[in-house]
Amino acid sequence: MNYQLTVTVRSQGLYDITHKVVEKVAEARITQGLATIFIQHTSASLLIQENADPKVLRDLENWMNRLVPEGDGLYTHTQEGLDDMPAHIKSALTASSLSIPIIEGRLALGIWQGIMLWEHRHHRGVRDIVVSVIDAGLQA
Amino acid sequence: MNYQLTVTVRSQGLYDITHKVVEKVAEARITQGLATIFIQHTSASLLIQENADPKVLRDLENWMNRLVPEGDGLYTHTQEGLDDMPAHIKSALTASSLSIPIIEGRLALGIWQGIMLWEHRHHRGVRDIVVSVIDAGLQA
Amino acid sequence: MNYQLTVTVRSQGLYDITHKVVEKVAEARITQGLATIFIQHTSASLLIQENADPKVLRDLENWMNRLVPEGDGLYTHTQEGLDDMPAHIKSALTASSLSIPIIEGRLALGIWQGIMLWEHRHHRGVRDIVVSVIDAGLQA
Numbered sequence: 574m575n576y577q578l579t580v581t582v583r584s585q586g587l588y589d590i591t592h593k594v595v596e597k598v599a600e601a602r603i604t605q606g607l608a609t610i611f612i613q614h615t616s617a618s619l620l621i622q623e624n625a626d627p628k629v630l631r632d633l634e635n636w637m638n639r640l641v642p643e644g645d646g647l648y649t650h651t652q653e654g655l656d657d658m659p660a661h662i663k664s665a666l667t668a669s670s671l672s673i674p675i676i677e678g679r680l681a682l683g684i685w686q687g688i689m690l691w692e693h694r695h696h697r698g699v700r701d702i703v704v705s706v707i708d709a710g711l712q713a
Numbered sequence: 714m715n716y717q718l719t720v721t722v723r724s725q726g727l728y729d730i731t732h733k734v735v736e737k738v739a740e741a742r743i744t745q746g747l748a749t750i751f752i753q754h755t756s757a758s759l760l761i762q763e764n765a766d767p768k769v770l771r772d773l774e775n776w777m778n779r780l781v782p783e784g785d786g787l788y789t790h791t792q793e794g795l796d797d798m799p800a801h802i803k804s805a806l807t808a809s810s811l812s813i814p815i816i817e818g819r820l821a822l823g824i825w826q827g828i829m830l831w832e833h834r835h836h837r838g839v840r841d842i843v844v845s846v847i848d849a850g851l852q853a
Numbered sequence: 854m855n856y857q858l859t860v861t862v863r864s865q866g867l868y869d870i871t872h873k874v875v876e877k878v879a880e881a882r883i884t885q886g887l888a889t890i891f892i893q894h895t896s897a898s899l900l901i902q903e904n905a906d907p908k909v910l911r912d913l914e915n916w917m918n919r920l921v922p923e924g925d926g927l928y929t930h931t932q933e934g935l936d937d938m939p940a941h942i943k944s945a946l947t948a949s950s951l952s953i954p955i956i957e958g959r960l961a962l963g964i965w966q967g968i969m970l971w972e973h974r975h976h977r978g979v980r981d982i983v984v985s986v987i988d989a990g991l992q993a
Contacts, residue, residue, distance in 0.1 A: 574745065847887060
């Protein structure tokens, strides 16, 4: 079972999408299985990170912006904006897909884990995600 | 259903393997499910990236070669060649496995997404990949 | 079928957990399918790497410690220790989940591939992992 999901972004940054994924998994009504989240873009990515202290996400973003700065003389792909090539590199360094087990009907996330969409561009817009749920309970 | 796939590489670089993965997924003849691509090596990796402007892939490769240069004095694992330890590091920073939903019998890739094998060594050779297809339609 | 697995860590470093994952996969007694490994933490991660020369793992760790040093003035999330924010960044750069096909009852790892838990903090403790096994043989 595959579920489409959209996330509205306002600017570069990390967006906690855990509740949206949890909702889709609940719809699937399975007990044991696996949920896979896939992002259909190459300038935004997925990440599991701490959802407690917002400073973690801010530091992460600042660190990544320092590692992959805009305006680097190395870039030749520049016609789509200063933020485009850094966005592709950041996506390559993080994940396009994430898989999380479903145990007793719930995503088996650790206590501090949240699922984040990492928007690497500065634009406002909508990002498309697919949540794929596989039932392993049928297979027992 | 698991399908073996081989990719011939001529040198370091990114190889678009989307069509090869699409072929294997078509063989599976399923409507709803999940495809997982796994690379059986630790000096080459997998990546979903933009398949439109070739400059994106070139910039990505040049950026990574600058971040993880050959001949770094830090390396002690040097007996397999100057390109070997950088290849392991680049593999660690990218993906060994990728999962992509299958919707209406097709890989649910975004419009600009291609599946790439990233060869991190300079050699010519053959790389082994497994495409694993899980049917979620049976489970509805 | 989902299997809980714990790994005791003594300090920062890479721990080969292949045998533990292999054991869980053997319990599932399936022929064709997919194993997914998920770590329930955000300051430790998963990696597939060479298991032959221990220098590879040492160089990898030293390289990562140089890229993401402790005490970087950029960090504002500092109250959980000098090693905490670097641990979150290293986790973001590596994997929280890995998927490996199961062929003829065995994990289809390449000849030099091992599954590693990468502990990014200095503490001693126990890390929680879930191994999720999906049977694709039923679906043939």
